[in-house]
Amino acid sequence: MMQDITIGQLARETGCKIPTIRYYEQIGLLPQPRRTAGNTRRYEANHVARLGFIQHCRELGFAQNAIRELLALTDQPDEPCEAVTKIAETRLADVKRRLARLEALKSELERMIGTCAGGRVKQCRIIEALAH
Amino acid sequence: MMQDITIGQLARETGCKIPTIRYYEQIGLLPQPRRTAGNTRRYEANHVARLGFIQHCRELGFAQNAIRELLALTDQPDEPCEAVTKIAETRLADVKRRLARLEALKSELERMIGTCAGGRVKQCRIIEALAH
DNA sequence: CCTTGCATCTCTAGTCACTATAGATGCTAC
DNA sequence: GTAGCATCTATAGTGACTAGAGATGCAAGG
Incomplete structure (x- = not known):
C-alpha cells in the first residue's frame, strides 16, 4: 500500500512523539498497524485521525477510561x-x-x-x- | 483562630486527598499553612478556595505551569x-x-x-x- | 492526669502516563 | 555494498500523584 506512512511521518503529522505512539499502541488506544517484512510499522489514514483525537482528549484532561469509552463509540x-x-x-x-x-x-x-x-x-x- | 481547619477537614470539603494536599504544598501551589504547637497544619478559608481552583484546573487538563500562571494573577x-x-x-x-x-x-x-x-x-x- | 484511638506527621516506595536512552536492525541513496 | 538516518525492543527516568510504615499529636472518657 503506497499511501501507508511510517511512524516518523505519523509523528510529524500529529505532533505526537514516536515513543508516545508506541505507548498508545501498547495500552490498546491505537490499534496495531501492519508491519513490513523488516518489522517496521506502516500506518493508514484512519490512524492519523484516531491519534489526533486521542491527543485532543488528553489535552482536554479526559481520563484514559473516558477516552476508551469515546473510542468505543466509534469501534x-x-x-x-x-x-x-x-x-x-x-x-x-x-x-x-x-x-x-x-x-x-x-x-x-x-x-x-x-x-x-x-x-x-x-x-x-x-x-x-x-x-x- | 477558631475557624482554622485541619488537613482532614480541608480534604473532606474539597474532595482532595490528604497526601495530595501536602504534595501541592511541597511543590508550591498551596501556601504553607500555619502550624499548631504540635506541628499539625491549620488552614484558613482562602486555602479552601485556592485548592478548589487547583483541582478544577487539573480536571480541565491545565499544565502545572498554566496553573501557576493563573495563580500568579491572584498572588x-x-x-x-x-x-x-x-x-x-x-x-x-x-x-x-x-x-x-x-x-x-x-x-x-x-x-x-x-x-x-x-x-x-x-x-x-x-x-x-x-x-x- | 492518663490512657485509648483516630488524625497527622515525615519519609520512602509504588503507580500511571509518558519520555529518554542504549544498542541492534531496517531501509534508502549514493 | 556501505554510509547514515529511521525504526526496533527493552529498560530506566520524570512528573504528578498515591499508598504504606512507623512515630507523634490531640480530644474524650475513665
Missing part, C-alpha cells in the same frame, strides 16, 4: 442503541460540566483584561470563578 | 497591568481553543444521542469532530 457502531446512548450521555454530561467551568474562567479572564486600563489590576476573581 | 494584584494582561491573554487563547473543541465534541455527542432512535447508531463522527 462498535453496530452495538445496540441503548448502550451507545448511555455512554454518550455520560460523556456529554462531563463535557457540559467542563464547558461551564471554562466559560466561567473565560469570562473572568476577559473581565480582567478589559478592566485593566488604569495601569494596575484592581482585583482578580479567577479563583472565585472556578472554586465554586 | 500579585499589584503587578503592572501589562504583565498581568499578557498572562491573562495567553491563558484566554488557550481557554478558547479548549472551548471550541469541547463544543465540537458536545455537538457530535448530542447528534449521536438524537439520531439513535432507530435502534442502531448509523455512524459515529466523534473522531472527525475532534481530529481536525
Whole structure:
C-alpha cells in the first residue's frame, strides 16, 4: 500500500512523539498497524485521525477510561442503541460540566483584561470563578 | 483562630486527598499553612478556595505551569497591568481553543444521542469532530 | 492526669502516563 | 555494498500523584 506512512511521518503529522505512539499502541488506544517484512510499522489514514483525537482528549484532561469509552463509540457502531446512548450521555454530561467551568474562567479572564486600563489590576476573581 | 481547619477537614470539603494536599504544598501551589504547637497544619478559608481552583484546573487538563500562571494573577494584584494582561491573554487563547473543541465534541455527542432512535447508531463522527 | 484511638506527621516506595536512552536492525541513496 | 538516518525492543527516568510504615499529636472518657 503506497499511501501507508511510517511512524516518523505519523509523528510529524500529529505532533505526537514516536515513543508516545508506541505507548498508545501498547495500552490498546491505537490499534496495531501492519508491519513490513523488516518489522517496521506502516500506518493508514484512519490512524492519523484516531491519534489526533486521542491527543485532543488528553489535552482536554479526559481520563484514559473516558477516552476508551469515546473510542468505543466509534469501534462498535453496530452495538445496540441503548448502550451507545448511555455512554454518550455520560460523556456529554462531563463535557457540559467542563464547558461551564471554562466559560466561567473565560469570562473572568476577559473581565480582567478589559478592566485593566488604569495601569494596575484592581482585583482578580479567577479563583472565585472556578472554586465554586 | 477558631475557624482554622485541619488537613482532614480541608480534604473532606474539597474532595482532595490528604497526601495530595501536602504534595501541592511541597511543590508550591498551596501556601504553607500555619502550624499548631504540635506541628499539625491549620488552614484558613482562602486555602479552601485556592485548592478548589487547583483541582478544577487539573480536571480541565491545565499544565502545572498554566496553573501557576493563573495563580500568579491572584498572588500579585499589584503587578503592572501589562504583565498581568499578557498572562491573562495567553491563558484566554488557550481557554478558547479548549472551548471550541469541547463544543465540537458536545455537538457530535448530542447528534449521536438524537439520531439513535432507530435502534442502531448509523455512524459515529466523534473522531472527525475532534481530529481536525 | 492518663490512657485509648483516630488524625497527622515525615519519609520512602509504588503507580500511571509518558519520555529518554542504549544498542541492534531496517531501509534508502549514493 | 556501505554510509547514515529511521525504526526496533527493552529498560530506566520524570512528573504528578498515591499508598504504606512507623512515630507523634490531640480530644474524650475513665
